[in-house]
Amino acid sequence: MKLWKPGRLRAALQQWLGLPIGLTETGFWQEWFGTSSSGKSVSVDAAMRLSTVWACVRLLSESVSTLPLKLYRRLPDGSREAATDHPLYRVLCRSPNIEMTPQRFMLMLVASICLRGNAYIEKKSIGSRLVALVPLLPQCMSVKRLDNGRLHYLYSEASGQRPIPEKQLLHIRGFGLDGVCGMLPIATGRDIFGASMSAEEAAAKVFANGLQASGFLTVEGGTAQGAGTLTKEQRELLRKSLEEFSSSKNAGKTMVLEAGLKYQGITMNPEAAQMLETRAFNVEEICRWFRVPPFMVGHMTKQSSWAASVEAQNLHFLTNSLRPLLVNIEQEINRCLIDENEAEELFVEFAVEGLLRADSTGRASFYISGLTHGWINRNEVRRLENLPPIPGGELFTVQAAMISLESLERPAPEKSP
Structure with a gap:
């Protein structure tokens, strides 16, 4: 194993799986992420291979990214209008940077919060004019509080490390306890994700084995060593013969038994072994971790699919899952991107009516009421x-x-002759 110098180790800690950092030691990453109680090494890449994690992150990020985010100006009469003439409107609502649309930009931002607990966006300006917002990889950012109370941001990239002034960053934090950074959901809940990974691996191995321990072979005759006893060579030949029938691609083949071998079948029901219940429970556990209703990711049970209509489901999802996330993003944008002298006049807000766009009946009722x-x-x-x-x-x-x-008590007007 390589000997790590302090400077090199510190730089490596700022990196993540999938980046060309020249670090291939598996033990290092297991120590960095920690091993779950089930023995699985949990990382963001490994957790994303779970269908429930994939579905929850996609649901949250794609739902928020499809909601229009607008910059508004308060009017003296208490109403508001879209501030289309403001430079920030073009950056937020049309083109955050040269490569991204607003939808792709917001999708990456929300996915970073869900998986890493933080989202970092660097502000690019020409003079005092904001011209672009560039999202940064949260796994490459190091944050610490200095003695003077300010936050110090150090970003690692291919060319090295560079500090980024606090005023040049839009830092959106997920749930956290120290006020500096959001907690990493994958690291904090490694036991939950590790248990689900173990259950999925066990299920995959069961279905990969076509024979799946469904019976035993017994020997009635035997050799000179004793009745029902096979020699080492005979066991090896029998093992090789069984390999032709033990994988899923060989399912359905007919096995020929000879030399006094008898097959005794047994039943191994995955449901009786609580495999299906365990996998279903893991879906609910992961959904609870991401604050997503299980029915929104296809886990339909009589307990979870309680909403009687699409509109009720959308309202439940908006109120309990999306609203805290939307308010967090709105307030951070108002705090970091709008100048103090314009804070009383300008504000950003998501148009949550976009959730009703797919429900024509709910939309029609909303318009008729108005x-x-x-x-x-x-x-x-x-x-x-x-x-x-x-x-x-x-x-x-x-x-x-x-x-x-x-008006009902007033007499009706007399008709003229």
């Missing part, structure tokens, strides 16, 4: 549906059938 109660007009509805305005569509209307009780 039109009949007079808090939205027809052109505003058409604008939300990407339709052109119509003449007279700016008028606000209410349901004429709704009249006050006092």
Whole structure:
């Protein structure tokens, strides 16, 4: 094993699996991530091979990335309008950088929070004008608090390490306890993910073996050494013969028994062995870790799929899963990207109505409620549906059938002859 110098070891700690850092010692990574109680070495790459982790991270990141993020300006009358003339609007809503769309940018940001507990975005400016937002790999960032109370960020890349001033970073933290960085979900819950990895590996080995210990071979005759006893050479020949029937690709072949061999079958039910229950429980455990309803990742049970409609499911997902994440991102953007002299005028916000776009019935009910109660007009509805305005569509209307009780007591006007 190589002897690590302190400087080289410190630089290596800033790196992660998949980066060309020249570090191939498996033991180093096992020590860095830690080994779960099940004996599995848990890393982000290994956890992403679990279908539930993959589904949860994709669900959260893709759901947030499809919600429109807009920059608004508060108006004196208490309303708001899109601040399309502000330079920050182009960066946030049209092109964060030269390579990414807003959807890809937000997807990477949320995935980093889910898997690494932190998301780091470097601000690129020309003078005082913000021109781009570049996401950084959180596994390459080192953060510590200095004696003066400020945070020191050190980023490792192929060309070496470089410090990044705190004011040049947008640091969005996940759940944490020290206020400096978010906790790493994969490292904190290594036992949960390690147990699921062990269960998946055990299931794969069972199905990879077509014979799957479904019976025993007994010998009635035997050799001079004793009845029912095989020599070492005979066991080896028998073992090689069984290999032709013991894999899934050989399933269905007919085995020929000779020399007094008899096959006694046994039943090994994976469900009786609690394999299916264990795998189902692991799905719920991982969903609990990511705060995702199990039915949103295809785990449908009578306990988890309680919502009676698509709209109710979306509301449950928005309220309990997405809302804390959305508020965290909105407030960090307002804090780090909007100047102090504009903080009272400008703000960013996700348009969560995008979750109802796939539910035409829920969308129609929402619009009808606004039109009949007079808090939205027809052109505003058409604008939300990407339709052109119509003449007279700016008028606000209410349901004429709704009249006050006092009006019922008034005598009807007399008709003129």
